[in-house]
Amino acid sequence: MIVQPGVQPIPIRGHAEPAIDNVPGGSGPVWVPGKPEGFDQIAPRLKAMIRVARYHGVELDPSEFKAASPDTIPNAADLSQWAQNGGMWSRAVRIRWSHLLRFENTGPVVLLFSDGGAGILTGASNEQNVVFLKSVDAPEDAEAVIIDELRLSQVWSGEAVLLRSARSYVAADAPFTIGWLVDLVRLESRPLRDIGIASFTLSILTILPPLIVMTVVNKVLQFSSMSTLALLTAVIAVVFIYETLLGHARRLIINVVGARLDTKLNLHVFSRLLRLPLDYFERHPAGETLYHLAQVYRIREFLTGKLLSTFLDMITLGVLIPVMFYINATLAWMVIACAVVIMLIIFAFLAPLRRGYQRVVDAETWKSAALGETVVGIKTVKALGLEPQRKALWDERVADAGKARLAFGQLANWPQTLVTPIERVMVIGTMLIGAYLAMNDPSGYMVGSLFAFMMIAQRVGQPLVGLARLVEDYEEVGAAIGEAASVLNRPLESSSNSAGLRPKLIGEIRFSDLTFSYIGTRTPALDRVSFDVPAGTMFGIVGRSGSGKSTIARLLQGINRDYSGFLKLDGVDLKEINLRHLRQGLGVVLQDNFLFRGSIRDNIIAGRAGLTLSDAMRAAHLAGAAEFIERMPNGYDTYIEEGSPNLSGGQRQRLAIARALIHNPTILILDEATSALDPESEAVVSANLMRIASGRTMIIVSHRLASLTECDQILVMDQGKVIDVAPHSVLLERCGIYRQLWFQQNRHLEGRHGHLAAVPPRLA
Ligand SMILES: Nc1ncnc2c1ncn2[C@@H]1O[C@H](COP(=O)(O)OP(=O)(O)OP(=O)(O)O)[C@@H](O)[C@H]1O
Secondary structure, eight states: OOOOSSOOOOOOSOOHHHHGGGSTTOSSSOOOTTSOOOGGGSOHHHHHHHHHHHHTTOOOOGGGOOOOSOOSSOOHHHHHHHHHHTTEEEEEEEOOHHHHTTOSSSOOEEEEETTSOEEEEEEEETTTTEEEEEETTSOTTOOOEEEEHHHHHHHEEEEEEEEEEOTTOOOTTSOOSHHHHHHHHHTTHHHHHHHHHHHHHHHHHHHHHHHHHHHIIIIIIHHTOHHHHHHHHHHHHHHHHHHHHHHHHHHHHHHHHHHHHHHHHHHHHHHHHHTSOHHHHHHSOHHHHHHHHHHHHHHHHHIIIIIHHHHHHHHHHHHHHHHHHHHOHHHHHHHHHHHHHHHHHHHHHHHHHHHHHHHHHHHHHHHHHHHHHHHHTHHHHHHTTOHHHHHHHHHHHHHHHHHHHHHHHHHHHHHHHHHHHHHHIIIIIHHHHHHHHHHTOTTSTHHHHHHHHHHHHHHHHHHHHHHHHHHHHHHHHHHHHHHHHHHHTSOOOSOOTTSSBOOOOOOOEEEEEEEEOOTTOSSOSEEEEEEEEOTTOEEEEEESTTSSHHHHHHHHTTSOOOOEEEEEETTEEGGGBOHHHHHHTEEEEOSSOOOOSEEHHHHHHTTOTTOOHHHHHHHHHHTTOHHHHHHSTTGGGOEEOTTOTTSOHHHHHHHHHHHHHTTOOSEEEEESTTTTSOHHHHHHHHHHHHHHHTTSEEEEEOSOGGGGTTOSEEEEEETTEEEEEEOHHHHHHHOHHHHHHHHHHTGGGBOTTSOBOSOOOOOO
């Protein structure tokens, strides 16, 4: 932002007064996240945050603002937390004027005014003792106002929120690779540096005991010097204390770094998982996904375990190898030669081990998929008595995995077998040769050196072998990264917070000449489909099984966006609309809805910000769920288990409708929502449909025509094509398929003489 002194003053207050009512968690009217809202309706403090975040290239979503405190005005801590949740670095601070003057070129800062408003500090001039401030409502290209200390103190209490794109923020969209992981580790540079310093110091300290032993043998024993012995004892005691403390500190820091990496990986993995398109989950069994993701934790273990300790060992090697050469170069060369042979053996086995490990991974993935499928489909397994078949499948998968592991283990045993004698030669062999050299050493100092060398060689041998093994481990971890990446590096739904338009949704839908095929299918699921749904109407979709009804609902939700033709919402191309914004404006009830573990109230609110029990009650009432919830012993606090076994199908469905309604969606899609209900439950839901429909566009997909007769328009689909669009009575007259379906479903209504009873069952 360019600041130009000498500009016309403009008001610096955000229009706090009228907008505060809209603050989430505020005392004003309930703030409805899903409700289309324009920038104008957002509280000024949120606006200021959004504008500053935008400056840093991040789009903060106002519906994600959560007021942890009961304040009516968003406070600094909540605002800062909001920005952090949005992936930014942010701090809520209380600062003085003198500090403000330091923000000369640091990028904009949000200043919180005492009246609940906010301003954007765009710069400062130390020389002139002024700051430059912009109103939150000022146009993007407006110039800032020059403000002095006195004027600012009239509105500003000293609170500010600092924001910048997080340095410690690893790109959420970057592919999951070893490079990404290295970046993640590099962010911990400070603790890693501390670990490095501690390790270096420890390595230096480890030189001392061998040197002391050398001195004891060469000097103390040969010349019986008591004073030297006493001195050496004191030095050794001090060294041991240091070593113990440093070792403790090093382990502490490693632990902290490990926990931090773990947390970051967990957060990253889950957020990417949530952004995978539905397609992915439809095509991959849950067990497979879970198994692949579990590999992430092996990667973390490798990073903070083997990799880190090898890195630290390298420091030790860097210190100890020169000392080894200083004590005895011949023996040192022997140690190095052994280490090289060990490395060569390990390298020779790398390629076959990699292939073997891949077979293990494949077999384990299949095994996991079988397990997951059985757990998810356990009701069907039990109902159809499929236990023996599932068991047979499991046996087969376990046997495959066992065989693959066995083959891998046997192969991996070979390098181990070949390396072991060389490791021994490295330690014992050098000792024997050292002893031979000592016997032939006329100076007599060789004995002490040999002792010292042996002590050092033991410390050097392990890391050298470990270094070679690291390559072997890396192979395994490389495979693990590949597995995790096979899930995490799929193309994500383009729902990144920043992408797409956020138009105010009214509910007018237009399909024009839209053709769509699912991946891997030849015939299009929708074939040149065109129809209009005016805002605020009730629109039914019928058709035979597989005719494309649910596909229309999916496209409306933005689940699939690779169609040709146009799908417009209120005149805006759906592909251009920010996915999250779109889904906040939609309510969807499916045939089978998943209720999460938690109370009924939690299930209806579903974690949406700013909603309370009274909102949940209102939604439940509208969905016809209130009466059964109130009859339950704990009412809205009744606990629902995962999958809601303690509710009937009808009750579950009504809860799902309440959940879809609570955020007051502009468009409500009921995709076969009442199809599986018993007539009584269906009647309850149907009786409420008119009330539910008021003020919003309703799309009701159903193969039961009786539940659609009240619709303003009914779309008849067949084999992906639009057959007709008209109200029920017109369709009955002119649409053959519709009439045929109607007759099939309402045979029981036919009169004694074969005439169809004229009046269809009414909804409300
Ligand atoms: N995820 C998918 N992957 C591939 N093909 C699909 C997928 N979902 C649906 N299809 C195919 O697309 C066509 C339309 O399916 P859609 O589910 O929209 O029909 P429908 O009218 O809702 O059927 P039903 O009443 O049985 O639910 C069908 O031929 C179906 O096999």
